[in-house]
Amino acid sequence: MRRVAMLLLAIVGLSGCMLVSTPGFQQLSQLTGTSGSAFSEFGGTESTVEVNKSWIDINKLQTKYTRLQMKNIESQNRAASIRQATTLGILRDVEAAEGGNPNIADMILYVQNGGDPQFALNYALRSEQEYRHERELRHITLVLLEQMAARPDADSNLRYLTAWVEAGGDPELALNYALNHQRSQNNPATLSAVP
Numbered sequence: 590m591r592r593v594a595m596l597l598l599a600i601v602g603l604s605g606c607m608l609v610s611t612p613g614f615q616q617l618s619q620l621t622g623t624s625g626s627a628f629s630e631f632g633g634t635e636s637t638v639e640v641n642k643s644w645i646d647i648n649k650l651q652t653k654y655t656r657l658q659m660k661n662i663e664s665q666n667r668a669a670s671i672r673q674a675t676t677l678g679i680l681r682d683v684e685a686a687e688g689g690n691p692n693i694a695d696m697i698l699y700v701q702n703g704g705d706p707q708f709a710l711n712y713a714l715r716s717e718q719e720y721r722h723e724r725e726l727r728h729i730t731l732v733l734l735e736q737m738a739a740r741p742d743a744d745s746n747l748r749y750l751t752a753w754v755e756a757g758g759d760p761e762l763a764l765n766y767a768l769n770h771q772r773s774q775n776n777p778a779t780l781s782a783v784p
Contacts, residue, residue, distance in 0.1 A: 676706035680713055692716035723760070730760035737767055744770060 677700055684693040693716065696709040731754055738747035747767060754763045 672706045673700055676700050676710055679710065683713060683717060687717060687720070690717060690720045692720070727754060727760045730754055730764045733764060734767055737771065746770075 677697060680693055680697045680700065684690070684697065687693070693713050696704075696713045696716075700706050700709045731751060734747055734751040734754065737743055738751060750758075750763050750767055754760050
């Protein structure tokens with residue numbers, strides 16, 4: 590009897606039809622003296638193998654995806670290095686050509702330490718334009734102040750104002766002061782009208 594039960598179980602197990610919860614299966618397992626978990630183990634092993642295969646497939650896909658990401662990151666890093674080197678070259682050329690603008694040197698340090706090259710270029714170009722404008726304004730202001738100081742009726746303080754602009758003082762402020770001061774000397778009535 591035991592042999593027949595084992596043979597039936599083997600046939601049912603090999604066919605893949607495991608009806609563990611059916612009353613016939615429970616009676617058969619009681620007759621043979623084995624528990625239901627031993628019979629269901631064969632079906633569990635098959636499903637475990639399938640699950641393991643699916644995990645292996647998922648791991649292979651993750652590996653491919655990770656490699657793709659690494660290639661993408663490497664190409665982005667190469668492009669960033671090229672941008673950084675190009676920006677540094679441009680900034681050094683601008684610094685060598687113009688000289689004297691401390692903002693360009695600051696932007697070179699900024700990019701060397703990992704700063705955004707595009708921001709550095711934009712800032713340096715804007716800064717260079719402002720620096721040129723300020724130099725031109727300073728030059729024009731100095732010429733005007735010297736011409737004003739050379740006049741016979743000129744105020745003696747204009748020489749000090751010229752020296753202050755040469756030392757780095759604000760040219761717009763100096764020019765406004767000189768023009769307002771000259772106007773007030775030429776017309777004392779405007780002094781009371783100026784707030």
